[in-house]
Amino acid sequence: MADERRDDKTELHADAVVIGGGLAGQAAAIHLARGGLRVICLEPRESFQQIAGESLDWSAPQLFDQLGLTMEDLVASGAATLKRHITVVAPDGSRQEYLPGAWLAERPWNVEIRTLHLDRIQMHNQLSRSAHAHGVMTLRERAAEFEIRNRRILAVATSKGRCIRASWIIDASGASASLLGREFNLKSIAYGPRKVAVWAHFRTENWVEGTTLYLLGPADEYMEWIWEIPIRPGVSSIGYVAPGSKIKIQRARGLTNGDLLSGQMRKFARLNSLVNDGPPERPAVTSFLCRTYSGVCGPNWIIVGEAASQSDPITGNGVTAALRHAAEASSLVCKNRHRARIPVLARAAYSMRVLEIGLFFNSLIEKFFYQYPLRARLGFFGTARTYTVPAWLTNLLYSRMRPRRLLGSVLFCSAMVAMRLVTWAAFQLSRFFAPRAGKSRQSDDERKEQRRALHTPR
Numbered sequence: 001m002a003d004e005r006r007d008d009k010t011e012l013h014a015d016a017v018v019i020g021g022g023l024a025g026q027a028a029a030i031h032l033a034r035g036g037l038r039v040i041c042l043e044p045r046e047s048f049q050q051i052a053g054e055s056l057d058w059s060a061p062q063l064f065d066q067l068g069l070t071m072e073d074l075v076a077s078g079a080a081t082l083k084r085h086i087t088v089v090a091p092d093g094s095r096q097e098y099l100p101g102a103w104l105a106e107r108p109w110n111v112e113i114r115t116l117h118l119d120r121i122q123m124h125n126q127l128s129r130s131a132h133a134h135g136v137m138t139l140r141e142r143a144a145e146f147e148i149r150n151r152r153i154l155a156v157a158t159s160k161g162r163c164i165r166a167s168w169i170i171d172a173s174g175a176s177a178s179l180l181g182r183e184f185n186l187k188s189i190a191y192g193p194r195k196v197a198v199w200a201h202f203r204t205e206n207w208v209e210g211t212t213l214y215l216l217g218p219a220d221e222y223m224e225w226i227w228e229i230p231i232r233p234g235v236s237s238i239g240y241v242a243p244g245s246k247i248k249i250q251r252a253r254g255l256t257n258g259d260l261l262s263g264q265m266r267k268f269a270r271l272n273s274l275v276n277d278g279p280p281e282r283p284a285v286t287s288f289l290c291r292t293y294s295g296v297c298g299p300n301w302i303i304v305g306e307a308a309s310q311s312d313p314i315t316g317n318g319v320t321a322a323l324r325h326a327a328e329a330s331s332l333v334c335k336n337r338h339r340a341r342i343p344v345l346a347r348a349a350y351s352m353r354v355l356e357i358g359l360f361f362n363s364l365i366e367k368f369f370y371q372y373p374l375r376a377r378l379g380f381f382g383t384a385r386t387y388t389v390p391a392w393l394t395n396l397l398y399s400r401m402r403p404r405r406l407l408g409s410v411l412f413c414s415a416m417v418a419m420r421l422v423t424w425a426a427f428q429l430s431r432f433f434a435p436r437a438g439k440s441r442q443s444d445d446e447r448k449e450q451r452r453a454l455h456t457p458r
């Protein structure tokens with residue numbers, strides 16, 4: 001700890017400190033407070049104006065329900081709207097819809113076949129109110145340093161010189177901070193190159209109750225894409241995702257973020273008309289690397305959300321993962337609060353689930369969508385179908401089985417490893433037979449960047 005002679009007034013005590021007040025942090029704080037713990041949440045940001053992550057997969061509503069936010073309430077309050085399907089639009093403008101079959105909603109399956117689009121700002125505000133109502137104390141301070149003994153965190157020092165002593169620490173600091181991953185020098189595995197997303201909100205009269213993914217060509221190169229997510233009546237979030245190296249080249253040509261986004265939107269008739277109606281004003285931009293840490297649980301600390309595992313936005317699994325981590329981490333804390341440490345096997349089981357799910361989604365999306373060989377064989381729509389089935393089933397089975405103990409976690413993770421292996425084998429085969437035209441069109445820089453990201457665990 002930086003300052004040993006600390007003024008008593010600057011020392012606080014709590015049962016748990018949650019670092020980060022994004023989705024994962026707020027969810028963890030609410031779960032812990034509902035479990036009877038005194039919780040302090042550290043979040044330096046005052047304003048949450050540009051949050052990405054509006055399209056939910058089919059498992060997320062149930063996880064919001066566990067926080068006391070039912071699908072009906074969310075829709076009624078305007079924080080969410082219904083999402084009934086995903087539409088994939090190929091570069092030539094042809095399109096196909098993907099939705100779970102109506103028969104799944106019936107007995108004996110009883111699967112919820114509707115999910116949601118979120119207005120993330122409203123969602124953030126609802127969660128803040130709920131955390132406050134449950135007695136969570138939020139401090140506008142940054143976690144700066146940790147007092148650690150034998151891998152146990154004894155206290156957190158904040159940017160304002162405060163020292164918070166707590167039995168439990170949850171790290172929900174997000175992908176760019178990844179506080180405990182860095183502090184404990186945890187190993188991570190990355191998939192794909194660093195990517196950039198540029199997005200903005202557009203007014204639109206045509207309301208579509210689904211997420212649309214516009215895939216950008218050519219079919220034999222590393223993929224770029226655009227999302228269109230209706231977030232509230234009359235407003236859609238539209239974002240462009242591409243490897244950082246490609247964005248760098250376009251910026252070097254003098255293009256602004258607004259030019260980048262509208263330039264790509266103009267390739268599709270519907271999006272072109274939205275740009276013509278009103279070009280994007282000050283689009284938001286972020287860069288991200290899809291990576292997952294191993295060993296994300298210690299004796300009295302747990303990493304959740306993107307600080308533990310960043311999944312690619314096209315998986316639509318980020319919100320589900322964040323809420324799941326938060327629920328599982330809080331349950332581990334509540335269960336072990338009297339013995340003051342998490343048993344080794346429970347730590348291993350949590351870490352394995354976080355790692356394997358992260359690897360599963362990122363590996364499949366990289367091999368099916370982003371890289372071209374399998375996509376070139378299956379076509380854009382065949383790829384979407386082949387990816388959607390295992391991804392959707394994995395989430396459904398996880399929600400039903402709720403693996404928590406070591407044996408259940410090992411069984412579940414083994415199934416995911418098996419699916420990854422099958423995908424890897426199919427990918428290698430298709431790569432062997434695929435034409436090499438796309439590779440030669442990439443610049444040396446892009447190839448180098450992709451190779452480095454694919455083969456260097458971070």
Ligand SMILES: Cc1cc2nc3c(=O)[nH]c(=O)nc-3n(C[C@H](O)[C@H](O)[C@H](O)COP(=O)(O)OP(=O)(O)OC[C@H]3O[C@@H](n4cnc5c(N)ncnc54)[C@H](O)[C@@H]3O)c2cc1C
Nearest residue numbers: 020022023024053055143173174177197305306313318319
């Ligand atoms: C471009 C993009 C599009 C996405 N689209 C989707 C989608 O359509 N569907 C989906 O399900 N998911 C999507 N995701 C993922 C989803 O947005 C995230 O998984 C989700 O928001 C969970 O975030 P988090 O709470 O883990 O991290 P964050 O939201 O990043 O929160 C971390 C918080 O920690 C705070 N913090 C950082 N350092 C400190 C510190 N030292 N002390 C205290 N606080 C700190 C930060 O201020 C921040 O508020 C997308 C992600 C991206 C990047």
